[in-house]
Amino acid sequence: MTTRYVSGPQLARLLGDVPQERPYYLALARAVRGLILDGRLALRTRLPAERDLAAALGVSRTTVTAAYDRLRADGYMESRQGAGSWTALPTTNMTAVAPARRNDAEGDPRYGMADAPTGPGFIDLGCATPAAPEIFDEAVAAAVAELPRHAAGPGYQPAGLPELREVIADGYTARGLPTRADQIVVTTGAQHALTLLAQLTVQAGDPVLVERPTYPHALGALRRRGARLVPVGVTEGWDVELIAATMRQTAVRTVYTVPEFHNPTGLLMPAAARRALVEAARRADAMLIADETFAGLAHDRTAPVPPPLAAFDTGGRVVSVGSASKLLWGGLRIGWIRASAPLARRLTLSREATDIASPVLEQLIVRELLLRQDEVRAERAAALLRGRDALAAALRERLPGWTFTLPEGGMSLWPRLEAPVATQIADAAGRLGVRVVPGPVFGEDGVLEDRLRLPYVLPPETLRVAVDRLAQAQAAVDAAPAVRPSLPAYV
Numbered sequence: 001m002t003t004r005y006v007s008g009p010q011l012a013r014l015l016g017d018v019p020q021e022r023p024y025y026l027a028l029a030r031a032v033r034g035l036i037l038d039g040r041l042a043l044r045t046r047l048p049a050e051r052d053l054a055a056a057l058g059v060s061r062t063t064v065t066a067a068y069d070r071l072r073a074d075g076y077m078e079s080r081q082g083a084g085s086w087t088a089l090p091t092t093n094m095t096a097v098a099p100a101r102r103n104d105a106e107g108d109p110r111y112g113m114a115d116a117p118t119g120p121g122f123i124d125l126g127c128a129t130p131a132a133p134e135i136f137d138e139a140v141a142a143a144v145a146e147l148p149r150h151a152a153g154p155g156y157q158p159a160g161l162p163e164l165r166e167v168i169a170d171g172y173t174a175r176g177l178p179t180r181a182d183q184i185v186v187t188t189g190a191q192h193a194l195t196l197l198a199q200l201t202v203q204a205g206d207p208v209l210v211e212r213p214t215y216p217h218a219l220g221a222l223r224r225r226g227a228r229l230v231p232v233g234v235t236e237g238w239d240v241e242l243i244a245a246t247m248r249q250t251a252v253r254t255v256y257t258v259p260e261f262h263n264p265t266g267l268l269m270p271a272a273a274r275r276a277l278v279e280a281a282r283r284a285d286a287m288l289i290a291d292e293t294f295a296g297l298a299h300d301r302t303a304p305v306p307p308p309l310a311a312f313d314t315g316g317r318v319v320s321v322g323s324a325s326k327l328l329w330g331g332l333r334i335g336w337i338r339a340s341a342p343l344a345r346r347l348t349l350s351r352e353a354t355d356i357a358s359p360v361l362e363q364l365i366v367r368e369l370l371l372r373q374d375e376v377r378a379e380r381a382a383a384l385l386r387g388r389d390a391l392a393a394a395l396r397e398r399l400p401g402w403t404f405t406l407p408e409g410g411m412s413l414w415p416r417l418e419a420p421v422a423t424q425i426a427d428a429a430g431r432l433g434v435r436v437v438p439g440p441v442f443g444e445d446g447v448l449e450d451r452l453r454l455p456y457v458l459p460p461e462t463l464r465v466a467v468d469r470l471a472q473a474q475a476a477v478d479a480a481p482a483v484r485p486s487l488p489a490y491v
Contacts (some may be wrong), residue, residue, distance in 0.1 A: 040233030160186025266407025
């Protein structure tokens, strides 16, 4: 049985303004069901007693009893005498469109990049990474010219080239977080950074709090360490009070968060939430791993952006992960970790047993690009804004039932579908020449089936064609006869 629970006031706050429909108990049941499907209310979370929720909502206990009865009947709640009631998922009716099955260790391989289909007319919306910036050739030429200076040595710098570490440290200082070069460890991409941190800080069976939705490969790195993942919903933003309660109830000692234009929602964590999250981690004696891969990708470069999460930390418990892949180019497999100097030294020693050091030439290219990152950011902001607006306009025209919030940065929309059929739509879209990633890949427990991630890094005209095909996929799913599967819908 779960150790997680929500109180009556907490659930009432999550529910917000329940539509005043008649009968009200049905509206209340639908609202609770929406929290479960959206991942904001984790599975096997104990729900408040009927009397407590009724008092928090200001309704009669009879109304809450009827809502709970409906949730049980629909399969979204399970109960046992003496143990209370908790959230669940039903074995639902699926359409005849064949669903994809997930590989629990890594997510469905059909939504990864290794075997992605290619060919004329194929559109890949599974990868949120743009092409190299316009100044890339100039940066490469400058790096190649600099390379002979390093050729006299062994070429192994486990912590990274000193000149690159200085530039990365200066970038944090400019963002309001004073940083020295000895606090930076250069890695072979952000995924490598996350793997190093997991190896050093997570033991098998350790509870690790993760956002839902979140970056799938981070979940993979944590699973490989044998971590017990504890999800908290952030689809509508960070509820730090609920996060803090989850940290207390599950005794987590590590938290993975994406505060900078969150992947896949595009949300930006406000300064107040950052401060509160760091304080909650301090009280729980937990480490915070802040994935800042999408930092620097604000669409409006004049809009204020909060300081890094680590700027609110005075105890060295926030570790930041950065990457060249989104701002600069995915082909540059260079990332970095910002940590306390002692932890940086431990990470440097740890990585020597795996890849020893990152490629010198790629580090030099990244340094040249970071020295001109204002130009890169301006180019990215203009292109991403065009793509975002083109994708949003096409969705509103062709799929008006899909709802979404326009992000202020990042690279993707996170639309809510009209029904929990994301996996079927992804399969149907693949047959029509569009690869998209369904919501469940970004979380645990089979929820988020009413969501898709739609990057807007491709040209506007390509995005419009992709949406036309998604509309055809939606129509195919809608037209398919409903059948009952022999296996549970969520696997």
